[in-house]
Amino acid sequence: MTDLPTFIAGLPKVELHVHHVGSASPRIVAELAARHEGRSPVPADPEALADYFAFRDFAHFIEVYLSVVDLIRDADDVWLLTHEVARELARQQVRYAELTVTPYSHVHRGIPAPAFCEAIEDARKRAEADFGIALRWCFDIPGEAGLPSAEETLRIALDERPDGLISFGLGGPEIGVPRPQFKPYFDQARAAGLRSVPHAGETTGPETIWDALRDLGAERIGHGISAALDPTLLAHLAERRIPLEVCPTSNVRTRAVASIEEHPLPQLVEAGVLVSINSDDPPMFGTTLNDEYAVAARLLHLDPAGVAALARDAVTAAFLEPGEKARISGEIDAYAAAATR
């Protein structure tokens, strides 16, 4: 029997809640910072960068996040970031990932939408060829930029419509950014066949999750951890099999949760809610997807069979064609059977 970290490292997985810029490794950040020497507060030195990625609170996290977004100045930077993020996911045996990108933030910094979409699409196709990983895009609205960014994000999604685009999201701060105002944009995105996956209940209460369900037609919820405070919501999510994209270490590092021991993941699972485990912004939180599976295994007291079941739940929650779901689940079953023989 292999030890749990080794089992997790080799386990085929999917990742559903991971941010494009948030996945820039220290090496990539250093390379991008070096390209724009001196004009950024983001340190190029990996040691200094680890200290830079320490957040007083969620608002401070968003401020730091946007300083890394500033490093991405042209389509080449976009391509480099995307291809390297795919490499790191594939290294962790990720077969399929829904990567959240925020086109508004890059277009707003001078990268034309067609060039941005061409860069992510070319990197996506090259990553599939180079690493055997399937990437799909969630275009998300940076909530702090309000309705103008919602308008622009929807326009880019519908006008450019890159082949890999499958979903429409809403990120950034929740406090002071009520979900209902974004209903018209989610209505149009869903009418165009995009799946609805807003963040909600990360730094605010269950009512934000109810708003995301009722006003934005959410099919999955980004984070959604405050559902643990509302038994009616828990029952609703469980009965309707509405998945939560849980990112345990993220919630501790952004101070949304005081400590990993207090994370509500066990209550969510106990209530029968379908949960996927994700890394969110791994280098910024000093974690990896594999580390997040190890954290979940510890919090949920899982053995390898239990961890394999978590991986299968993420496949269930994915916006994947049924045949692809069956293929990846079959890989998980075969791996788990061999490893636990």
Ligand SMILES: O=c1[nH]cnc2c1ncn2[C@@H]1O[C@H](CO)[C@@H](O)[C@H]1O
């Ligand atoms: O954990 C998170 N919660 C909310 N937004 C996030 C998170 N990680 C990265 N972003 C990103 O923050 C940017 C500014 O709004 C958005 O691009 C969003 O995708």
